[in-house]
Amino acid sequence: MDIAVLDDDPMRAMQLERALRRGAHRCMRFRHGTALIDALRHQGFDALLLDCDHADADVRELVRIVRQSFGHGVPLMVLSDTDEEAEVVACLADGADACLRKPVRERELVARLEALARRAAAPFRRAGDTGRLPDDDIPELVYGRYRFDLGDRRVWLRDRSVRLAPKEFALALLLFRNLGALVTRRLMIDQVWQGALAEGARTIDSHLSRVRGKLELWPHNGVDLRTVHGLGSRLDAV
Template sequence: MRIAVLDNDRSQSDLICQVLGSVGHTCHGYQNAKDTLQHLRKDSYDMLILDWQVVDLGAAEVLRRAREKLPDAAPVMFLTTSSGEDDIVAGLDAGADDYMIKPLRRGELVARVQALLRRAYPAQNGAEQLQFGQYLFETRPGRLLMEGTVLDVTQKEFALALLFFRNIGRPLSRAYIHEAVWVKESAVPSRTMDTHVSRVRNKLALKPENGYRLVPVYSYGYRLEKLGG
């Protein structure tokens, strides 16, 4: 999962990213609200961790604006140095899903983040079969069927197709696709991604007559659209 972290303290955001990166998440830290909101607008994130004492814009306002840019299911957790009930209630009332009191404990941070992500994205946690209309993804063997027929797809094509179907209607940036599918491969030419997207489109017959359309989003990435409701 891709997680944005806003904390005025660079060492704190770096620590959070290090801890969450160690359990497989991709984490990006920011030190001010302006940069955070700008990247939320340009890129795709699955979760936001927010310092409630952010200085350049009220945390409640950051949360309100962030909700307009994040996926509907994306959880938000805020961090606070105060254990007072008023601060905690204010954060939860503003729309946060959970909170932690600083100083952070690594084990608790991982456990809370994992629990929030499991609740927000249940289809991505251990399901062996995922059905999207005529497409059936069997995640354990990495097998993809269309109307009962097994499709000849590579591992990368399977991962790419599943990523698009898990995010139907949501624009996915090239950076997000790269991190989700190519993971630790740092140098992936742009044409490689485009070629894989083209193969997925052709092999899965993602065209209007089949109810789907896989389209480029100019200067951003790609979006899979479900047609006809």
């Protein structure tokens, strides 16, 4: 996993990086909340790890900003100096998925982050995943009324096949893979158009409009596609 870590203490940051690397995860450290927010606009992370003992950031406010701007698709854990019930409840209410008291036990930290990541990925499952070996599985992803056949690059809404152009399919799949999280225009360009568009290109908007209409990405189908002005789009479960 790619994990973003907010911590302004070099010694603590080194300990966290060591623990995460032992778990075979990549770590990107940020000393300031503004730098973390800017990075979230341009790249994706599998989890966020924020230390509340930060001299220059109100971490609880930062959690709220992350959730308001980027949704709940990315697991977020806060490292706290206390396990007082009121503090933990407040942290979770702000949008954190877990609070872990310091000093952390390295193996527990990694295990909890991995558990959060598995839970975040749960809405998508392999169709027919009942204990068969991965190579035996039909390459499909399912969410609610939607089913994606990755091999034939086809999508179904309920039991109805929906015809999507190749880039429409890629864009729809990107949105569903990031359900609940902001998908920036930069990420769309990189993943769907291989970097060959400007961020302000109307092509992106026209493709989003066609994907919304063809797949009926509306609340009565359990999802809602929203535009986050100047940043990108977010597909939310409703």
